[in-house]
Amino acid sequence: MLIVENLTKRFGQSTAVDAANFTVEKPALIGIIGRSGAGKSTLLRIMNRMTDTTEGRILFEGRDVLSLTGAEKRGWQSDCAMIFQQFNLVPRMDVVSNVLHGTLSKRSTLATMFNLYPTEDVHKAIDILDRLGIAENAAKRAEALSGGQQQRVAIARALMQDPKIILADEPIASLDPMNAQVVMDALRRIHEEDGRMVVANLHTLDTARRYCDRIIGMRAGRIVFDGTPEQLTAGVARDIYGADASFNEGATSTAIDQPIAVPA
Numbered sequence: 243m244l245i246v247e248n249l250t251k252r253f254g255q256s257t258a259v260d261a262a263n264f265t266v267e268k269p270a271l272i273g274i275i276g277r278s279g280a281g282k283s284t285l286l287r288i289m290n291r292m293t294d295t296t297e298g299r300i301l302f303e304g305r306d307v308l309s310l311t312g313a314e315k316r317g318w319q320s321d322c323a324m325i326f327q328q329f330n331l332v333p334r335m336d337v338v339s340n341v342l343h344g345t346l347s348k349r350s351t352l353a354t355m356f357n358l359y360p361t362e363d364v365h366k367a368i369d370i371l372d373r374l375g376i377a378e379n380a381a382k383r384a385e386a387l388s389g390g391q392q393q394r395v396a397i398a399r400a401l402m403q404d405p406k407i408i409l410a411d412e413p414i415a416s417l418d419p420m421n422a423q424v425v426m427d428a429l430r431r432i433h434e435e436d437g438r439m440v441v442a443n444l445h446t447l448d449t450a451r452r453y454c455d456r457i458i459g460m461r462a463g464r465i466v467f468d469g470t471p472e473q474l475t476a477g478v479a480r481d482i483y484g485a486d487a488s489f490n491e492g493a494t495s496t497a498i499d500q501p502i503a504v505p506a
């Protein structure tokens with residue numbers, strides 16, 4: 243269904259993504275881990291067409307998505323909605339309008355100028371907010387919400403596009419452990435209940451192990467691990483992070499209960 247083939251991105255002399263290959267047969271929640279600068283964000287940005295690739299292809303349902311232009315490219319960008327660490331909401335705008343922003347590309351310029359939304363879209367937005375447990379905040383300004391609530395608004399905005407894939411770039415990196423858990427629970431549910439693929443860059447191993455079906459480890463642009471949480475042993479994790487024996491993954495834990503035990 244999704245085939246990433248020999249994907250390479252160079253910025254001048256440095257290679258951010260180095261011949262990345264992986265295939266996803268059926269929707270899954272996939273975590274991408276690796277130290278800062280490993281190429282995780284660049285990989286997601288290439289998938290969403292925010293950044294052009296230097297080499298390689300991405301096929302989704304048989305279509306070569308990196309060669310799409312114009313309306314087809316925008317259609318692909320709706321199919322793989324992106325959420326970000328900093329939520330990227332309009333702070334002074336109310337929550338529902340932020341969610342309705344997810345339909346912008348489908349509305350006419352005039353409707354956009356006058357902030358006109360079809361009633362069914364407003365109802366859909368409120369239903370999605372309700373599903374994410376934040377409908378009571380619909381009329382508030384986005385900036386009045388907690389970080390975890392704002393990230394759920396960003397997820398609602400993404401869902402408004404009815405995407406097949408959700409790409410999440412460090413979705414919980416700015417959140418406290420409790421909110422991080424609420425947001426990861428929401429992403430997990432969206433995958434399980436809707437059958438959407440979720441690909442999330444995650445900065446903590448315990449989150450990746452706990453929530454993901456599959457984990458991809460990147461080091462210096464290369465995919466150095468691709469397997470299940472069970473296969474991600476402490477030794478493998480050390481290798482991904484290029485750390486020595488003193489590497490203590492529990493120190494970066496975001497778990498609110500005890501960090502999950504690491505298989506030896």
Ligand SMILES: Nc1ncnc2c1ncn2[C@@H]1O[C@H](COP(=O)(O)OP(=O)(O)OP(=O)(O)O)[C@@H](O)[C@H]1O
Nearest residue numbers: 253256257258276277278279280281282283284285
């Ligand atoms: N627009 C750019 N111009 C030049 N170099 C870039 C650009 N974007 C990323 N890079 C470089 O590419 C490499 C990979 O960066 P990337 O942001 O993808 O890593 P990351 O794993 O997501 O790290 P982080 O977790 O810190 O965001 C880094 O060396 C980075 O400096």
